Amino acid sequence: MTRVVSMALATLLAAATAHSQAVDELKLPAGFAATVVHEGSGAGRHLAIAAGGDIYLGSRDGIVAMRDSDGDGKVDVTQTFGDVKGTEVVIFGDWLYASDNVGVYRYPLKKGQTVPTGAKETVVDGFPMERQHADKTFTLDPKGTLYINVGAPSNSCQEQDRQPGSLGRNPCPILEKYGGVWVFDGNKLNQKATDGRRFATGMRNAVAIEWNASQNALYAVIHGRDALDTLFPALYNAVDNATRTAEEFHRITDGGDYGWPYTFFDTKLKKRMLAPEYGGDGKKTPEQGKYPDPLVAFPAHWAPNDLLFYAGKSFPAKYQGGAFIAFHGSWNRAPEPQAGYKVVFQPMKDGKPSGDYEVFADGFAGDLQDNNPRNARYRPVGLQVGPDGSLYIADSQKGRIWRVSYKK
Amino acid sequence: MRWVVATLALSVAACATSAEPVSAQATPASPTAPSNAATPLADAAGQQAYARNCLSCHQSDGYGVPNMQPAITGGTWVQGDAKALALFVMTGGFNSAERKESESHNVMPAFRQLPDAELAAILTYIRQKFGKGAPAVSAADVAAARASLPPG
Numbered sequence: 427m428t429r430v431v432s433m434a435l436a437t438l439l440a441a442a443t444a445h446s447q448a449v450d451e452l453k454l455p456a457g458f459a460a461t462v463v464h465e466g467s468g469a470g471r472h473l474a475i476a477a478g479g480d481i482y483l484g485s486r487d488g489i490v491a492m493r494d495s496d497g498d499g500k501v502d503v504t505q506t507f508g509d510v511k512g513t514e515v516v517i518f519g520d521w522l523y524a525s526d527n528v529g530v531y532r533y534p535l536k537k538g539q540t541v542p543t544g545a546k547e548t549v550v551d552g553f554p555m556e557r558q559h560a561d562k563t564f565t566l567d568p569k570g571t572l573y574i575n576v577g578a579p580s581n582s583c584q585e586q587d588r589q590p591g592s593l594g595r596n597p598c599p600i601l602e603k604y605g606g607v608w609v610f611d612g613n614k615l616n617q618k619a620t621d622g623r624r625f626a627t628g629m630r631n632a633v634a635i636e637w638n639a640s641q642n643a644l645y646a647v648i649h650g651r652d653a654l655d656t657l658f659p660a661l662y663n664a665v666d667n668a669t670r671t672a673e674e675f676h677r678i679t680d681g682g683d684y685g686w687p688y689t690f691f692d693t694k695l696k697k698r699m700l701a702p703e704y705g706g707d708g709k710k711t712p713e714q715g716k717y718p719d720p721l722v723a724f725p726a727h728w729a730p731n732d733l734l735f736y737a738g739k740s741f742p743a744k745y746q747g748g749a750f751i752a753f754h755g756s757w758n759r760a761p762e763p764q765a766g767y768k769v770v771f772q773p774m775k776d777g778k779p780s781g782d783y784e785v786f787a788d789g790f791a792g793d794l795q796d797n798n799p800r801n802a803r804y805r806p807v808g809l810q811v812g813p814d815g816s817l818y819i820a821d822s823q824k825g826r827i828w829r830v831s832y833k834k
Numbered sequence: 835m836r837w838v839v840a841t842l843a844l845s846v847a848a849c850a851t852s853a854e855p856v857s858a859q860a861t862p863a864s865p866t867a868p869s870n871a872a873t874p875l876a877d878a879a880g881q882q883a884y885a886r887n888c889l890s891c892h893q894s895d896g897y898g899v900p901n902m903q904p905a906i907t908g909g910t911w912v913q914g915d916a917k918a919l920a921l922f923v924m925t926g927g928f929n930s931a932e933r934k935e936s937e938s939h940n941v942m943p944a945f946r947q948l949p950d951a952e953l954a955a956i957l958t959y960i961r962q963k964f965g966k967g968a969p970a971v972s973a974a975d976v977a978a979a980r981a982s983l984p985p986g
Contacts, residue, residue, distance in 0.1 A: 558939045581940075589926075589943045656890055656943075667890070757899040760890050796895035 452828060453789040457742075460787070460828045463818070464492055464501040467825030471513035472563070472732055473810035473818055474522060480540045481827065482522055483820055484515040484808070489524055490825075493540045499829070507541050508533065513561040513633070518570070518612065527560040528553045529619075530574060530610075550574070550610050552619040554603070558587075559631040565644070567637045572612035573644055573678075574622070577631035578605035582651050582703050583687035590657050594703030598687050601627050605686055607635070607644070607678060628684040628717065634733035635678075640747050641777035644678040647730035647751055651690050651701070652758045658702040668762035670694045672723035673730050675751075677777065685717035693723050721779050727756035728766025731807045735774070738815030741832050748774045750817065751783075752806040755791060757799045764799060767791035769806050769819055787819060787830065880959025883952050887945060888960075896964035904938045912965035919957055920971065920979035924948075946983070950976040 452460045464481070471484040481492040481501065489508055492501040512526035521532040522542060529551030534544035549572065553562060559577025566572050580587050583598035583605075598605070606629050608622035625644075632646035655667040662670075672691040676684055685691070685698060689712045692699045698717055700706035724730065732752040736745045748771055755767030769787035773780045792803035799805070808820035816831040885894075892898050896907035906912050911922050911932070926942040927933040933942070945953065950973040957971035 557937070560939075586943075587941055590947065653890065656887065659886075664890070757893075757902055758890055760893055761885055796893065796897075798893045798895050798897055798899070800893075800897055800900050 451789060452787045452830070454787055454830060455784075457834070458830055458832050460819075460830045461499055463494065463499060463827050463829050464504065465824055465826040467504065467506075469822050470807060470820040470825040470827070471561075471822065472515050472808035473820045473827070474515040474517045475810050475812050475818060476517055476535060477813055478537075479813055481810075481818070482515045482517070482524075483825070483827065484510075484513050484524060485825065486511055489515060489522075491541045492827075501827075503540060505541050508546060510546070514563045516564065516566060518566045523549070523564070523566070523572075523612070525562040525564055525574075527562060528555055530562060530564055530572065547615050549612060549615060550617045550619060550622070554619075556604075559604075559649070561633060563633050563635055565635050565637045566612045567642075567644075568639065570612040572610040573625060573635060573637070574608050574610065575629070575632040575635045575646070576604050576606060576608050577633070577649075578629075578686065580605075580687070581630075581653060582657075582701055584657075584703050588653060588657070590659070592657070592703070594687055594701065596688075596704060600687075605629055607632065607646070625680055626678045626682040626684065628682075628686045628688075629678075630686040632678075634730040634751060636733040636735060638735045638777065640735065640737065641677075643777060645676065645733060645735075645749070646678050647673060647675045647724065647733050648684065648686075649673060649729060650726060651686070652727070654702065661702050661706075661708045664761060666694075667726070668756075668759040669726050671726045672720060673726065673728050673753075674720035675722040675724060675730075675749075675772070675779075676718065676720055683717055685712070688712060689717055691720055691723050693725065696723070722772060722783060724751070724753070724770070724783070725766060727758045729754035729756060732809045734809040734811065734817075736811065736817075738811045738817075740815030741817075744773060745771065747777075748772060750786060750809050752809050752819065754805050754807050754822065755799060755802060760797055764791075764794055764797055767794075767802055767805055769809065787828075790821065877959060877962065879952075880955035880957075880962075883948075883956045884959050887948065887956065891940065891942075896960065898938070901937075902939050903942075904932075904936060906960055907964040909964075912960055913968040916957070916969070916971040916975045917979040917982075919961075920953065920976045921982070923953065923957065924980065924983060946980075950974075950980065 467490045469486040474482040483490040488506045490506050493503040494501050510524040514525045516523045522535050523532045530549045531546050533542035556579035558579045564574040578600050583594050584592035586592040606627035607625045609625045610622045629648050631649040634647040638645050650671040650673050654662040655664045670692050672693045688704045689698045700710040731754040734750045751770045753766040756764045767790045770783050771786040772783045790804040795801040804821040804823050807822040810818045816829045819828045891903040898905040924946045926944040954971045954973045954976045961968035
């Protein structure tokens with residue numbers, strides 16, 4: 427009996443130890459392992475990684491340049507530089523492109539240099555300063571066409587934003603300057619926001635926007651609307667709000683219209699519905715075929731903040747051409763439990779979903795005390811593939827960066 | 835022996851459950867014993883009305899959401915003059931320096947449509963929970979504040 431008890435105690439201790447380690451570790455599929463390459467750069471956003479391995483993290487305090495100079499898997503040189511305080515960072519050719527709320531800029535990247543010494547150049551500026559959905563995330567195609575997400579400074583284009591019962595403006599004038607993708611020449615300097623061409627519209631805020639080189643096409647995951655229940659309590663309750671307004675994954679085509687603010691995609695009814703601001707009564711649908719259904723309707727309020735098509739060499743075959751999506755996690759699900767603090771993998775074949783999405787990395791949020799996002803331990807926000815095919819994930823709570831690699 | 839096995843199973847189960855990444859439950863903390871005149875009934879009504887109207891933005895702990903909606907907790911309005919607080923909520927803070935200078939992404943709706951008693955219950959609740967137990971707000975306080983609003 428004594429032996430049994432001591433064995434039991436030993437097992438308990440082992441379980442407790444494993445648990446305390448697991449608390450701070452990501453939950454990944456079998457064969458994958460994560461290491462922490464850096465922590466402490468504040469509100470991290472998106473990532474760019476140079477061919478030589480130098481890491482650039484967009485942040486609210488400026489771009490952070492990092493290098494692992496002794497090759498031990500941890501960053502040992504960290505320097506914040508420049509005055510571009512925002513989300514997006516992209517390496518294109520010999521340049522580091524970055525954006526803030528009002529423009530897109532670039533720095534020359536010279537061989538052997540981690541922190542660019544050349545002057546910042548302005549590619550586009552003059553976007554109006556807004557508070558809401560203001561990040562100008564972007565992507566470039568191989569020719570240098572620059573696709574900029576211009577989020578709508580509004581929830582649903584109500585006459586009075588986020589006011590209960592306020593009806594939608596029709597047509598929504600916000601769409602003239604926001605709520606879509608605008609294209610510019612990424613190789614040309616000093617363009618003005620008004621020089622761009624509207625490429626696609628009806629997109630509330632497509633933070634996760636990415637050129638898919640294998641398909642030669644643009645894709646995005648769009649943040650869906652908030653507050654169905656508080657704005658229209660006679661039609662929708664808190665559970666409806668927390669669960670029904672999809673985060674929509676689309677292939678974005680020239681001239682496409684993705685339905686904001688007139689509609690939302692309802693994950694419960696599995697169809698596009700007329701928004702309550704525009705005469706929706708919980709049953710009415712827009713004109714058939716006017717707006718495309720999403721490729722995938724992700725759960726409400728998960729906040730898709732980065733999209734990446736995997737083309738690295740080191741992950742198993744099923745990941746090739748598939749999409750990784752970093753979900754920042756919800757705030758607008760309360761009082762229902764918050765959700766979505768995870769990185770998801772969407773299998774794709776020929777540019778179309780080829781199966782259900784899978785949770786790839788989880789365990790970021792911790793126990794989320796008081797159900798408040800501010801208490802999340804980590805929130806995934808940026809994704810990038812390293813030169814060896816590893817997946818890097820950036821966090822916005824502590825500026826942590828993980829490297830996820832596959833071990834056969 | 836059976837007891838040991840059962841305990842182990844329980845411990846492992848508990849461990850597995852608490853290791854679930856997003857297991858937070860929406861449990862607005864139970865109303866604390868009121869330190870002032872508010873009755874327990876008014877407190878529960880205030881909590882429910884807060885949940886219906888305010889919680890999705892300001893959250894159950896009143897801390898709001900960083901960058902999105904500001905905290906009520908620790909603010910000056912919540913513990914200040916009752917009539918000023920009622921006006922703030924009925925106008926969504928319109929014309930206040932807080933609203934103009936706020937860096938929060940989202941604007942606050944005006945809650946003028948709420949009846950005096952319901953708004954009073956909400957304000958009493960947030961003063962107790964997030965306002966260091968500032969005194970209760972009565973329906974008469976809200977009515978007086980409402981009377982000073984321009985018509986509309």
